[in-house]
Amino acid sequence: MKLYKLDLLTLLISLFILSACQNTDSIGLDVDPSTGISGTFIDTVTVRSSTVREDSILTNTLTQYPLGYFNDPIFGKTAANIALSLTMVNSNTTFGTAPVLDSAVLVLHYGDEFYGDSTSKFQIEVRQLADQLNKSKAYYNNSIFNVNSAVIGSKLVTIRRRDSVKVNEIITGKPDVIKTKAPQIRIPLSPSFINSNFINAAPANFSTQALFMKFIKGLHLKVNEAQSSGPGGIAFLNLTDSSRLDVYYKNTNGTAIDTTLLSFPILNGSEPVAANFTHDYTGTPVQTQLNNPTTQYDVTYVQGLGGLRTKIRFPNLDKLKALGNITINKAELVVTVVDGTDNYKPSPRLLLYTTDIASQRQFIPDFGTNPLVGLTDFDFGGFYDTTNKRYKFVVTTFLQDILKGTSKQYDTFIAPVSVNYSRQSGPVASGTTASRAVIGSGKSGVTYKMKLNIFYSKIN
Incomplete structure (x- = not known):
């Protein structure tokens, strides 16, 4: 009788163990029953x-570039800024006869991520690089960029990756029209900077891309944390094929005065774009x-x-x-x-x-x-x-x-x-x-x- 009870107990324990081994859902091995x-x-x-x-990370060839600051209660502070080059669509770019600046806007298209607090406001500041970026140099995330101190453009923004924007589009010979464009950040740049470095600059500076790069150096983007609000976040920007500097100006075409748009694309596959990002885990x-x-x-x-x-x-x-x-x-x-x-x-x-x-x-x-x-x-x-x-x-x-x-x-x-x-x-x-x-x-x-x-x- 005792032997019978022992055999029965052994059988029950064996069945329990076998059942436990076959219950894959409870252990994380979720498999097709077949x-x-x-x-x-x-x-x-x-x-x-x-x-x-x-x-450290090589940043020359990123598919999207980080910009912002983020104060995370667990991970501390993260900051990211960008140095970028401008390109010309054609050599010997000219602003025509007697050009007069209308406005200039730095257009930054979003990438596919924003990480942080979506209600935060970011004061984005644009400066000119003091030294042009070098195509043959490797720029890691701890690289330091030489930047002029003067702010040549700024805007307080809330990151809206899914909100389209209304843009006044110029049509040659016809009235301007309002068009809906993909989500983007648009930062107006200083008229004095654009006049000095574009509208009134010597034509020789626009004869080749190499001379243009040597002259204009490039731009630097950074968020001013003191003038921003909220915990912040890191936005990613597409600087591969759609971001650019748009310069709107008027010039004389015969007896008529036309408003014209000249764009200077940001193409990290053609001219350097790099990023600096840091983390502070203090406390x-x-x-x-x-x-x-x-x-x-x-x-x-x-x-x-x-x-x-x-x-x-x-x-x-x-x-x-x-x-x-x-x-x-x-x-x-x-x-x-x-x-x-x-x-x-x-x-x-x-x-x-x-x-x-x-x-x-x-x-x-x-x-x-x-x-x-x-x-x-x-x-x-x-x-x-x-x-x-x-x-x-x-x-x-x-x-x-x-x-x-x-x-x-x-x-x-x-x-x-x-x-x-x-x-x-x-x-x-x-x-x-x-x-x-x-x-x-x-x-x-x-x-x-x-x-x-x-x-x-x-x-x-």
Whole structure:
């Protein structure tokens, strides 16, 4: 009778364990039932994580450029400014006979992100560069630009990325018309600056692009925090193909006086555009972690614009070898956002990558270019799950290679990237998103613990 009871108890326990292993939804492995994952489940592999500063970022070739200031209650202060070149549509540009300035407007088209407080007002100031940007020079986010002190244009704006604007459009020989244009920032520039450097400047300065660049130098954009209001934010601008300086002027055409528009495009593919962005973590919990890199905290931080990334290690991964000859059916790293830290939306997308023996960044195989193991962006993961407030990354092949000994484990990192990030860019630090997130660390016992979920099977 006692033996019967013991066998029954053993059977019930076995059924409970089997049921737990098959309930993939509860452990983060959300799979298609038709391709259900079988095997033994474990989530006790140690994960160690810490917050580290991001590397500097090359800004010459950004797809969009950051401008603004942002005072984040958790991450401290971020500031971003831009140095840009102007181009001519044609060589030997001329303003015609007896030109008289009407107005000049710097037109800045939005990129695809604004991160911060949408009600804040920003005092954007425009200055002239004292030195032209050099095509052959690499400009990193910590580069300093030599700028003239005089403000040649300014405007107090609220960032409205989705609001079109009404613009007075000139039509030669006909009355001007009001047209609706794509969302943009329009900053009027000083008449004295435009007269001196454009309308009344020597024609030789406009004979070639090289001479024009040498003469005009370029423009610098910065937000004056003291004259702005609110916590602020970082706006991204399209300085690739649609932003420009528009100069409206009148000149004599025979006996008639016409109003004419001459545009000077901003084209970062043709002439240099660069950005400077900085982070000040003074007095924040971020600074505390940076000052104590060996301490295990309950949370870690990630932040775009060359801010912060989370370093990850799996120090006891080799202990899985004690299980014998196993194959990993599926493995996911589950990263959870800490409640109460999403007053600003968590980064919409994070990237997980590793490093090699030379500390150079490398994709893990699951996100690599080998079509046999490389997954699609969606299948690999890293996109923010707004319902469960978490990110998931598939790391199956990455872990299997380490266990087989075909790959060594070096430092692995998580960092923000823009939603439209393409792996063709490589695993580089992102200068095209200012988003951030506070995530649970791998420390044992924390509420939002970072977990490595593994399904494996033994091989005979």
